[in-house]
Amino acid sequence: MIADTTARRERPTETATVLDAVVVGAGFAGMYMLHRLRGLGLSARVFEAGGGVGGTWYWNRYPGARCDVESMQYSFSFSEELDQEWNWSEKYAPQPEILSYANHVADRFDLRRDIVFDTRVIASTFDEAAKGWLIETDRGDRVFAKFCILAVGCLSAPNRPNFRGLEDFRGKIYHTGEWPHQGVDFRGLRVGVIGTGSSAIQSIPIIARQAATLTVFQRTATWSVPAWNEKLTPEYLQSAKADYPALRAKARARPTGFYFPFNTQPALEAAPDDREQQYEEAWARGGLPFLGSYGDLLFEKAANDTIADFARRKIRGIVKDPATADLLCPDNVFGCKRLCVDTGYFETYNLPHVKLVDVSRMPIERFTADGIEVDGVEYRLDAVVSATGFAAMTGSFDKIRITGRDGLTLSEKWRAGPRAYLGIASAGFPNLFMITGPGSPSVLASMIQAIEQHVDWLADCMGHMRDIGATSIEPLAEDEDAWVEHVNEVSKVSLRSTCSSWYVGANIPGRPRVFMPYIGGFPIYVQKCNEVMTGGFSGFVLE
Ligand code: N01
Numbered sequence: 001m002i003a004d005t006t007a008r009r010e011r012p013t014e015t016a017t018v019l020d021a022v023v024v025g026a027g028f029a030g031m032y033m034l035h036r037l038r039g040l041g042l043s044a045r046v047f048e049a050g051g052g053v054g055g056t057w058y059w060n061r062y063p064g065a066r067c068d069v070e071s072m073q074y075s076f077s078f079s080e081e082l083d084q085e086w087n088w089s090e091k092y093a094p095q096p097e098i099l100s101y102a103n104h105v106a107d108r109f110d111l112r113r114d115i116v117f118d119t120r121v122i123a124s125t126f127d128e129a130a131k132g133w134l135i136e137t138d139r140g141d142r143v144f145a146k147f148c149i150l151a152v153g154c155l156s157a158p159n160r161p162n163f164r165g166l167e168d169f170r171g172k173i174y175h176t177g178e179w180p181h182q183g184v185d186f187r188g189l190r191v192g193v194i195g196t197g198s199s200a201i202q203s204i205p206i207i208a209r210q211a212a213t214l215t216v217f218q219r220t221a222t223w224s225v226p227a228w229n230e231k232l233t234p235e236y237l238q239s240a241k242a243d244y245p246a247l248r249a250k251a252r253a254r255p256t257g258f259y260f261p262f263n264t265q266p267a268l269e270a271a272p273d274d275r276e277q278q279y280e281e282a283w284a285r286g287g288l289p290f291l292g293s294y295g296d297l298l299f300e301k302a303a304n305d306t307i308a309d310f311a312r313r314k315i316r317g318i319v320k321d322p323a324t325a326d327l328l329c330p331d332n333v334f335g336c337k338r339l340c341v342d343t344g345y346f347e348t349y350n351l352p353h354v355k356l357v358d359v360s361r362m363p364i365e366r367f368t369a370d371g372i373e374v375d376g377v378e379y380r381l382d383a384v385v386s387a388t389g390f391a392a393m394t395g396s397f398d399k400i401r402i403t404g405r406d407g408l409t410l411s412e413k414w415r416a417g418p419r420a421y422l423g424i425a426s427a428g429f430p431n432l433f434m435i436t437g438p439g440s441p442s443v444l445a446s447m448i449q450a451i452e453q454h455v456d457w458l459a460d461c462m463g464h465m466r467d468i469g470a471t472s473i474e475p476l477a478e479d480e481d482a483w484v485e486h487v488n489e490v491s492k493v494s495l496r497s498t499c500s501s502w503y504v505g506a507n508i509p510g511r512p513r514v515f516m517p518y519i520g521g522f523p524i525y526v527q528k529c530n531e532v533m534t535g536g537f538s539g540f541v542l543e
Pocket residue numbers: 066067068069155161176194195196197198199200202217218219220338341359363364387388389390443502506507
């Protein structure tokens with residue numbers, strides 16, 4: 001039985017509304033877009049499937065959910081007053097606090113009056129004659145807008161593997177990305193967790209504290225670094241805020257869009273003892289910056305082997321049972337998949353009621369009425385947590401029937417992989433924009449900084465169109481092709497393109513294998529976007 005997470009409020013249907021812009025999604029991207037559209041004096045409406053703002057942080061309420069970018073940097077930078085008035089309580093903010101922040105932003109900028117909640121956009125169709133979009137929702141709304149802006153998120157379409165026998169299972173199944181708002185009480189239950197990505201490694205230690213037994217089904221072992229999360233002191237907050245704009249500027253200058261100490265020296269040029277010390281110190285600081293220990297870790301396999309060896313030794317040092325430790329040691333490139341940041345993940349496997357089941361060679365065979373069967377063995381379970389991730393980058397677009405020129409749908413156009421100029425717009429779909437779309441740094445940068453850059457660019461673009469009296473904008477196919485080619489070429493330089501991650505769509509059978517985010521670095525990407533703008537929107541046709 002799949003757990004239900006939402007209840008919808010009643011409201012009248014809209015059928016004759018005409019707007020300058022419709023924004024799909026009220027996560028951080030949709031909220032800031034609405035704010036900028038209002039600033040331009042444009043009429044706008046946001047449709048949001050959830051019952052509140054916050055996007056990812058609205059849906060992902062699983063135990064232990066928190067950010068892996070330091071909270072002082074995981075926030076909007078567009079308002080110095082907002083920066084100064086908000087106080088984060090921990091180095092890595094927990095999900096409830098990030099959701100409170102999203103609600104605070106919505107209230108502070110009076111956003112809610114233009115957001116329609118509990119409403120999913122199901123179709124968006126280009127009207128050639130009117131040069132605009134007809135947007136349809138699952139509540140029967142039909143709204144016309146000149147611009148349609150997709151702020152649908154990169155990790156928002158849950159991946160629910162179609163295991164045999166799912167409907168036979170008598171217990172409850174919860175997806176981490178659609179967690180019940182009232183929470184789940186696992187006390188006394190035999191719980192199974194499928195998956196060992198970020199969502200799983202954050203929730204497993206906490207579920208283990210409640211459950212009678214916990215069985216983790218692992219297909220691929222995960223690289224994870226301790227968070228060493230801590231409370232933020234008033235003194236720290238004060239010193240960080242003393243020159244917040246400088247911190248923001250330093251962050252924007254980094255390939256990741258967030259700031260942390262980064263050692264550009266190659267690992268292969270360091271003496272083994274120095275390297276060991278460097279890794280020890282970086283491990284003691286913890287988090288994603290561990291990957292910044294040396295400059296060549298994601299470019300040279302031999303360099304990567306040094307950090308992978310170190311991390312495997314750490315896992316073996318934590319996990320007492322050697323067979324379990326072996327299973328938990330990844331054999332792929334360190335940081336190839338999104339690196340996880342944990343609190344007590346590996347330690348959890350030392351608990352007597354926690355068991356790890358390898359499903360790499362023998363996959364989950366089926367669900368039974370009483371549990372999950374692997375390799376002829378039935379694991380008896382009362383509840384299952386599906387931490388199986390998302391149809392990343394394109395899944396949220398696929399959920400909407402987006403029809404552009406000549407009846408072509410975006411899903412058809414993207415069948416062999418996403419194609420978008422700068423990850424912002426796609427040829428054949430005039431006046432349709434995507435925020436942090438495939439082909440932009442998006443998930444490889446700090447999401448809020450990536451969102452702000454896109455929204456600012458789009459607002460400037462729409463303001464420019466208004467000033468020159470243009471009513472339509474669309475990328476040129478040859479510029480889009482060149483950009484997509486460039487995104488692919490750049491990805492080959494990084495070891496990140498070498499493993500079966502969601503970056504390349506390989507977590508879900510049947511998806512095309514294409515490296516989707518732009519890995520050339522945030523500042524280079526920003527420079528390209530700025531050049532396009534100062535060059536009179538080169539690569540776009542404006543009419
Ligand atoms: O999803 P994932 P996630 N049988 O795709 C396994 C962000 N995020 O929700 O690796 C068995 O990473 C799958 O196995 P494999 C962050 O960017 C951030 O954890 O494909 N197992 C994998 O172990 C992150 O990267 C935070 O072999 C199956 C797991 O399920 C992204 O969201 C927190 C399976 C899915 O892992 C996604 O993370 C949470 C099957 N049929 C998320 N199908 C922060 O800290 C899938 N799996 C900010």
